[in-house]
Amino acid sequence: MHPLLAFLLLHIITTASAAQLRPGFYRETCPEAEFVVREVLKKALIREPRSVASVMRFQFHDCLVNGCDASMLLDDTPTMLGEKEALSNINSLRSFEVIDEVKEAVERICPGVVSCADIIIMAARDAVALTGGPYWEVRLGRLDSLTARQEDSNQIMPSPRSNASSLIDLFSKYNLSVKDLVALSGTHSIGQARCFSIMFRLYNQSGTGRPDPAIEPKFRANLNKLCPPSVDQNVTGDLDATPRLFDNQYFKDLVAGRGFLNSDQTLFTFTETRKFVELFSKNQAEFFMALVEGMLKLGDLQSNQPGEIRRNCRMVNGRHVNTFWES
Numbered sequence: 546m547h548p549l550l551a552f553l554l555l556h557i558i559t560t561a562s563a564a565q566l567r568p569g570f571y572r573e574t575c576p577e578a579e580f581v582v583r584e585v586l587k588k589a590l591i592r593e594p595r596s597v598a599s600v601m602r603f604q605f606h607d608c609l610v611n612g613c614d615a616s617m618l619l620d621d622t623p624t625m626l627g628e629k630e631a632l633s634n635i636n637s638l639r640s641f642e643v644i645d646e647v648k649e650a651v652e653r654i655c656p657g658v659v660s661c662a663d664i665i666i667m668a669a670r671d672a673v674a675l676t677g678g679p680y681w682e683v684r685l686g687r688l689d690s691l692t693a694r695q696e697d698s699n700q701i702m703p704s705p706r707s708n709a710s711s712l713i714d715l716f717s718k719y720n721l722s723v724k725d726l727v728a729l730s731g732t733h734s735i736g737q738a739r740c741f742s743i744m745f746r747l748y749n750q751s752g753t754g755r756p757d758p759a760i761e762p763k764f765r766a767n768l769n770k771l772c773p774p775s776v777d778q779n780v781t782g783d784l785d786a787t788p789r790l791f792d793n794q795y796f797k798d799l800v801a802g803r804g805f806l807n808s809d810q811t812l813f814t815f816t817e818t819r820k821f822v823e824l825f826s827k828n829q830a831e832f833f834m835a836l837v838e839g840m841l842k843l844g845d846l847q848s849n850q851p852g853e854i855r856r857n858c859r860m861v862n863g864r865h866v867n868t869f870w871e872s
């Protein structure tokens with residue numbers, strides 16, 4: 546490699562990996578950015594209440610896989626199988642059009658300045674705040690990835706069948722504590738999931754041919770009605786009893802054996818996580834504080850890979866950039 550190219554490469558990589566996230570990152574370069582994100586999310590909420598939950602979920606699926614770099618927003622290309630069709634994402638992640646709308650609105654006022662990775666972080670915060678949850682100041686200054694890999698998502702993202710001990714192990718790899726795990730799972734206070742995600746739990750938990758014994762019987766009868774064995778598994782049910790309201794109802798439901806996913810109910814079944822479920826079910830303020838801390842920690846995960854500010858969140862910028870990195 547030419548020494549100058551090597552220097553340039555090193556310089557860009559260092560710049561990228563040293564990205565110091567901070568509040569008010571766009572104060573000078575795009576002061577209206579956070580306001581614009583919020584306005585688009587407000588409109589999305591009115592148009593389709595569930596869409597803000599779907600967008601808030603992006604922060605989890607983005608940040609866990611190679612850091613918060615908007616890699617999961619990249620569409621597949623002939624040469625790149627991205628994350629959208631990965632096991633946890635296919636037929637499941639939705640409302641990408643809300644991020645597109647935010648990006649278009651932000652590009653209109655300050656083109657080429659605000660990253661898609663930061664848009665996910667702002668939008669997730671706004672989704673929580675607009676549905677009744679806490680508001681917090683987000684740290685910004687992320688770059689968007691130049692690539693994505695389906696395999697990375699497949700290897701990392703947890704299954705809805707997961708038990709609490711495997712979730713504790715997974716989260717600990719990201720320095721996320723047991724408390725962070727329980728609080729972050731509390732985002733299932735809003736939104737829905739498919740029958741596909743609970744069929745095993747209703748009819749064949751752990752290969753026993755029986756339902757999960759942790760499901761409260763009346764609730765199980767409701768779930769059986771929603772998801773009979775022959776159901777179109779794309780049919781959806783609510784993740785808690787108040788799916789449009791960001792509150793601590795999710796934890797009250799878990800205490801009552803009314804968690805939707807196995808990965809939800811297991812947080813009450815296992816002793817290490819149960820104490821936090823009990824705490825949050827009784828004290829919403831404690832939940833909100835722990836949630837903010839968890840979301841900030843999740844949002845701080847970075848890839849240390851080179852990046853850019855994408856013009857369109859679904860694809861990397863001009864071809865020459867691509868060739869440069871591929872060379």
Ligand code: HEM
Nearest residue numbers: 598599602605637703704705729732736737738739742808
């Ligand atoms: C702890 C491990 C987690 C597991 C195993 C898990 C799993 C799932 C599954 C299976 C669904 C429904 C997918 C479907 O049926 O199509 C779902 C939905 C959702 N998840 Fe999680 N999740 C976890 C953590 C998180 C975290 C940390 C967040 C946010 C920071 C989050 C936010 C959401 C939201 C908001 C929805 C509803 C989305 C919608 O209505 O479109 N989840 N999750």
Ligand SMILES: *[C@@H]1O[C@H](CO)[C@@H](O)[C@H](O)[C@H]1NC(C)=O
Nearest residue numbers: 706707708709710711712815
């Ligand atoms: C939890 O799940 C993991 C992975 O599927 C499994 O190996 C383990 O035995 C389970 N733990 C308990 C206590 O059920």
Ligand SMILES: *[C@@H]1O[C@H](CO)[C@@H](O)[C@H](O)[C@H]1NC(C)=O
Nearest residue numbers: 717718719720721845846847
């Ligand atoms: C977790 O914390 C340790 C010690 O502070 C650090 O070395 C490591 O890079 C962190 N891991 C992640 C994924 O942030």
Ligand SMILES: *[C@@H]1O[C@H](CO)[C@@H](O)[C@H](O)[C@H]1NC(C)=O
Nearest residue numbers: 748749750751752753754755
């Ligand atoms: C339940 O799961 C086990 C193990 O995965 C499988 O062998 C069995 O055929 C399943 N039973 C039914 C009724 O689907």
Ligand SMILES: *[C@@H]1O[C@H](CO)[C@@H](O)[C@H](O)[C@H]1NC(C)=O
Nearest residue numbers: 636739741776777778779780
């Ligand atoms: C859900 O719908 C998608 C496309 O609309 C289809 O490809 C998929 O097979 C369906 N999934 C299930 C589990 O029925």
